[in-house]
Amino acid sequence: MTRIAYFDAASGASGDMLLGALLDLGLPLDTLQAELAKLPLHGYRLESRRVECSGLMATKLDVHVEQPGHSHPHHEHDGHEHVQGHTHERGLREILSLLEHSTLEPEVRQRSAGLFLRLAEAEAQVHGLQPEEVHFHEVGAVDSIVDIVGGVIGLRWLGVERFVSSPLNLGSGTVTMSHGTFPVPAPATALLVRGVPVYGSGQGELLTPTGALLITGHADEYGPLPALVLRAIGYGAGTRETLGRPNALRLIVGESAEPSAGCVLVLEAQVDDMPAQLLGHLMERLFAAGALDVFYTPIHMKKGRPGILISVLCEASVREAVEALLFSESTTLGVRRHACERSVLERESVPVVTPYGLVSVKLGLRAGRVLNAQPEFEDCRRAAATSGVPVKEVWAATLAAWRQGNNRD
Numbered sequence: 001m002t003r004i005a006y007f008d009a010a011s012g013a014s015g016d017m018l019l020g021a022l023l024d025l026g027l028p029l030d031t032l033q034a035e036l037a038k039l040p041l042h043g044y045r046l047e048s049r050r051v052e053c054s055g056l057m058a059t060k061l062d063v064h065v066e067q068p069g070h071s072h073p074h075h076e077h078d079g080h081e082h083v084q085g086h087t088h089e090r091g092l093r094e095i096l097s098l099l100e101h102s103t104l105e106p107e108v109r110q111r112s113a114g115l116f117l118r119l120a121e122a123e124a125q126v127h128g129l130q131p132e133e134v135h136f137h138e139v140g141a142v143d144s145i146v147d148i149v150g151g152v153i154g155l156r157w158l159g160v161e162r163f164v165s166s167p168l169n170l171g172s173g174t175v176t177m178s179h180g181t182f183p184v185p186a187p188a189t190a191l192l193v194r195g196v197p198v199y200g201s202g203q204g205e206l207l208t209p210t211g212a213l214l215i216t217g218h219a220d221e222y223g224p225l226p227a228l229v230l231r232a233i234g235y236g237a238g239t240r241e242t243l244g245r246p247n248a249l250r251l252i253v254g255e256s257a258e259p260s261a262g263c264v265l266v267l268e269a270q271v272d273d274m275p276a277q278l279l280g281h282l283m284e285r286l287f288a289a290g291a292l293d294v295f296y297t298p299i300h301m302k303k304g305r306p307g308i309l310i311s312v313l314c315e316a317s318v319r320e321a322v323e324a325l326l327f328s329e330s331t332t333l334g335v336r337r338h339a340c341e342r343s344v345l346e347r348e349s350v351p352v353v354t355p356y357g358l359v360s361v362k363l364g365l366r367a368g369r370v371l372n373a374q375p376e377f378e379d380c381r382r383a384a385a386t387s388g389v390p391v392k393e394v395w396a397a398t399l400a401a402w403r404q405g406n407n408r409d
Contacts, residue, residue, distance in 0.1 A: 002161050002256045003161050003162070003253070003254075003255055004254055005155070005160040006164050006165070006166070007165040007166060008166050009165060009207070010250075011169065011245055011248060012170070012211065012238075013206075013215055013249045015144060015210035016061050016238075017211065017236040017237065017249040018151050018155075019032070019147060019151060019154060020058065020234075020235070020237050020248075020249070021235060021250065022157070022158070022236070022251065023059045024058060024235050024251075025234030031157070032046065032153060032154060035150075035153045038103040039145075040101055040102060041142060043066045044065045044066060044143065044146060045064045045066070046061065046063060048060070049062075053241075053246035053247050054245060054246040058248045059235065060237040060239075091132070092116060092358070096116065096117075096353065099116075099149075100405060104153075106368070107156065108149070108152050108156060111152050111217070112148060112152045113351055114348055114350055115213050115217050117349070117360065118213065119192070119209065119213055120132075122188045122192055122209075123188050125191060144210055147214075148210055148214065151210075151214040155218055160253065162256075164225075165215050165219040165222050166223070166225075167196075167197035168193060168197070168207050168215065168222075169198075169201055169207060170184055170205075170206060171184050171200060171201070171202050171206030172201070172204070175205040184204070184205045184206075185205070186205065186209065189208065192212040193216060196216055202245070221315075223317075226256060227256060231253050232252075233250060233251070233253075235250055235251075263316075263339055263341055263342075264313050264314065264315060265313070266312070267311070267319070267322055267336070268312075268337070269310045269330060269334065270301060270308070270309055270332065271330055274330060282326075285325050286322060289325055290314060290318035293311075293313040294311070297309040297311065323337075345364035345372065347362065347363065347365075349361070350402070352375075352405065354397045355387075355397055356394050357387075359379040359380055359383055360379050361373055361399075362374050362376055373402055375395050375399060375402075377395075381394075
C-alpha cells in the first residue's frame with residue numbers, strides 16, 4: 001500500500017492555506033510551533049481557528065507578526081498572502097543562514113533551503129540578477145518564511161510516500177506587489193509552475209509564490225484524484241470570500257494498492273540507418289516528453305550491420321507520447337516494452353555557500369540518511385568560469401563546504 005497526499009487546488013493555494021489544511025488533518029498546532037521554534041526566527045505567534053467558507057468548515061491559520069505596541073496578522077492579497085506594514089527584505093544568504101543555524105531536522109532544513117534556492121533562481125531570472133543577489137520582499141517577511149518552512153514540516157509529518165496535485169488554478173486579473181502591479185500569474189509564480197498543468201478561473205491571484213513553491217516542490221505528478229482508499233480530508237481556509245466556491249485548499253490523504261512509483265516502463269527500439277545528428281535530436285525530444293532516462297547502446301544487427309539500441313525509461317502515463325516520438329523521429333518499425341521494478345533514493349538539492357559563490361549539491365537519501373552527495377556540475381562550471389579557477393577546485397570546495405555544514409548530522 002502506498003500512502004498518497006493529493007493537493008486539490010481548485011481554489012488556488014497559498015502557504016497559509018496549506019498549513020491550515022495540515023492542521024485540519026490533525027497536525028497539532030503545538031507540534032508545528034515546537035518545530036518552528038528550532039528556527040532562529042522571532043517576533044511572531046501562530047493562531048488557529050475554525051471558519052466557514054461558503055458553508056464549508058475549514059481551518060484558518062494566522063501568523064501574527066509582532067511589532068512594538070501591536071501586531072499584524074498574516075493577510076492575503078485576493079485571498080492569499082500579502083504582507084502589510086511589516087515587510088522586511090532578506091537576501092538568500094540570510095535565509096540560508098537562518099536554516100543553517102537552526103536545529104531543524106536535516107531533511108526539513110535541506111528541503112527548505114532547496115525551495116528558497118529555487119525561488120531565488122526564479123526571482124533572479126525575472127530581475128536579471130544572480131540568485132545570491134536576490135533580496136526577497138514579500139517572501140522575505142517573517143510570516144512567509146514560517147509558511148514555507150512550516151509547510152515542509154507539516155508535509156513531512158503526513159508521512160506520505162507520494163504527492164499528487166490537481167492542475168493549479170492561477171486565478172485572473174492583476175496582483176499588486178512591492179515592484180508594482182502585474183497580471184496574474186505574478187512573474188515568479190509563472191516561472192515556478194513551468195511544466196505544470198495550470199488554468200485561470202476566478203478573480204484575483206489564487207496561486208501565490210509560496211503556494212506554487214510548496215506544491216511543485218513536493219508533487220510528483222498532476223491530474224485527477226488517483227484511485228485510493230480515502231483516509232482523511234483537510235481544508236485550509238484563505239481570507240477573502242469567493243463567490244460560488246469555498247476559498248479553501250483541500251488536502252486529501254489515502255492509500256493506494258496500485259504498483260508503487262518504483263515501477264517504470266522500459267521501451268526499446270533498434271535502428272541501423274539513422275544519422276548521429278538525428279539521434280541527438282531524438283534524445284532531446286524524448287526527455288521533453290517526460291522520459292526519465294534515455295540511452296543508446298551499440299549493437300550488431302542482421303547482415304553484420306552496426307546498429308543502435310534505443311532504450312527509454314518512462315512512467316506509464318507518458319508511454320503513448322514516448323512511443324509516438326520513437327516512431328515519428330526515428331527510423332524504427334517497432335517498439336517493444338516491459339515493466340520493471342526499481343529502487344530509487346530520495347533526492348534533494350541543497351544550496352551551499354562556497355568561496356566561488358552558491359553551488360547546489362545533489363543528495364541521495366534513504367530513510368533520511370544521506371548516501372550520496374555530488375555538486376551540480378553546471379553550477380561548478382559556471383562558478384569556475386566566473387572566478388577563473390579550474391572546475392575541479394570548485395567541485396572540491398563545494399564538497400568540503402557541504403561536509404563542514406553537515407558534520408553534526
